[in-house]
Each structure stands twice: as structure tokens, then as C-alpha cells.
Amino acid sequence: DAGITQSPRHKVTETGTPVTLRCxxxxxxxxxxxxxxxxxxxxxxxxxxxxxxxxxKGEVSDGYSVSRSKTEDFLLTLESATSSQTSVYFCxxxxxxxxxxxxxxxxxxxx
Amino acid sequence: xxxxxxxxxxxxxxEGANSTLRCNFSDSVNNLQWFHQNPWGQLINLFxxxxxxxxxxxxxxxxxxxxxxxxxxxxxxQTTDSGVYFCAGWGLWGRGGADGLTFGKGTHLIIQP
Numbered sequence: 001d002a003g004i005t006q007s008p009r010h011k012v013t014e015t016g017t018p019v020t021l022r023c024x025x026x027x028x029x030x031x032x033x034x035x036x037x038x039x040x041x042x043x044x045x046x047x048x049x050x051x052x053x054x055x056x057k058g059e060v061s062d063g064y065s066v067s068r069s070k071t072e073d074f075l076l077t078l079e080s081a082t083s084s085q086t087s088v089y090f091c092x093x094x095x096x097x098x099x100x101x102x103x104x105x106x107x108x109x110x111x
Numbered sequence: 112x113x114x115x116x117x118x119x120x121x122x123x124x125x126e127g128a129n130s131t132l133r134c135n136f137s138d139s140v141n142n143l144q145w146f147h148q149n150p151w152g153q154l155i156n157l158f159x160x161x162x163x164x165x166x167x168x169x170x171x172x173x174x175x176x177x178x179x180x181x182x183x184x185x186x187x188x189q190t191t192d193s194g195v196y197f198c199a200g201w202g203l204w205g206r207g208g209a210d211g212l213t214f215g216k217g218t219h220l221i222i223q224p
Contacts, residue, residue: 033211035211040216042197042214042215042216042217043197043199043212043214044214045211045212048211058211059112059211088152090154098142098159099144099156099159100144100146100156100199100212101156102146102153102154102155102156104152104153105152105153105154
């Protein structure tokens with residue numbers, strides 16, 4: 001199994017507060033992704049990174065920012081959380097062979 | 112972007128049965144993959160199969176890229192096969208990784224003992 005760790009695993013926060021989710025990999029893979037999973041919408045890409053300090057927006061990037069200062073870490077920040085951002089967030093990585101591996105997910109509830 | 116349609120949406124089988132799950136794409140795709148999400152929410156990559164056929168134990172997958180579909184076969188089902196099966200790919204004419212994989216809505220499989 002790919003070495004991907006997401007933290008925290010669960011978080012409850014209030015509307016308007018900032019939230020940062022962390023993804024850490026031990027595979028030295030170039031590509032890292034943040035997805036959200038919602039009933040009726042499936043998995044949707046938020047942001048992705050193709051190298052240190054190289055990131056790009058995905059399908060549902062509004063309200064989210066990311067940073068990648070090291071190969072192994074990819075952070076997702078909700079600057080001011082809203083109830084519509086209640087979701088399960090998955091980090092994923094892929095290497096040169098493009099096979100995608102997921103972390104265990106973070107369940108985020110915004111009250 | 113591309114559209115991904117999976118069928119059937121739900122499937123209930125008895126242990127030991129065989130099943131075929133289908134994935135249709137609206138356009139040519141690269142990087143076609145199958146995933147299993149278990150009842151605890153973990154997503155496992157089953158196959159990276161842009162074309163041809165691959166087998167892994169009781170599971171096998173076939174992709175016919177020219178016809179824009181892929182099939183996942185599960186033989187001799189076990190209760191641990193329960194969960195949701197997703198296929199995903201990115202459009203041949205898209206931005207590759209910048210679009211991310213586009214996922215279907217999944218097939219929810221329940222294997223009863």
C-alpha cells in the first residue's frame with residue numbers, strides 16, 4: 001500500500017473559521033491531489049500539485065487554497081469554512097505510471 | 112470534460128456469484144482505472160488499465176479503448192467484496208493531471224452471505 005497519511009481523520013469546526021488539512025506521503029511521488037466526496041456528486045478534484053510549489057486548480061477549487069513546500073507534504077486550506085464544505089476529503093498521489101493511490105480521508109463537518 | 116457512466120448503480124448478490132460491472136465514457140480516455148471503496152470508506156486502486164485485459168485473483172478487468180468502455184469482472188464473490196466500485200479516467204484531449212481523474216458515480220455492490 002502507498003504510504004499516504006492524512007490528518008486529522010475527523011474534524012468539526014464552526015462556520016467562518018480557517019481549517020487546514022494535511023497530506024503526507026513517503027513515496028516521493030511527483031503528483032498530489034485533493035478530492036472531495038459528496039453524495040450524489042462522487043469524487044471531485046479540488047486542487048492538484050505537479051511538483052514543489054507547483055499547483056493548479058481543479059473542478060471545485062473555489063474557497064480552497066493549497067500549498068506544497070516539500071515533495072512529501074500537500075496542505076489544503078479552507079480560509080473561512082462554510083457549511084457547503086462539509087464533506088469527506090481525500091488526498092491522492094501518483095507517480096510516473098499514473099496509478100492513483102488514496103489516503104484514508106478526512107471527515108470534515110462545518111457547523 | 113468527459114462523462115463517465117457506470118452500470119448497474121446497485122447490485123445485490125449471494126456469496127459465490129459472479130458479476131460484471133460496466134463503465135462507459137463519453138469520449139476517448141487515458142489513464143483508465145478501477146477503484147473499490149470498502150464500507151469503511153477506504154479507496155483501493157484495483158486496476159490501472161488503459162487498454163487490454165488484466166487479472167488479479169478473482170478480479171479481472173477489460174478495457175476496449177476504441178469502444179470507450181471498460182468492464183470489471185468479479186468471480187466467486189465474497190462478503191468482503193461489498194462496497195462501491197468506481198471507474199475513472201481523464202479525457203484524451205483534456206489537461207491530463209490538471210483535470211484530475213473524472214470518476215463515475217459508482218456501482219454499489221452488496222454480497223450477502
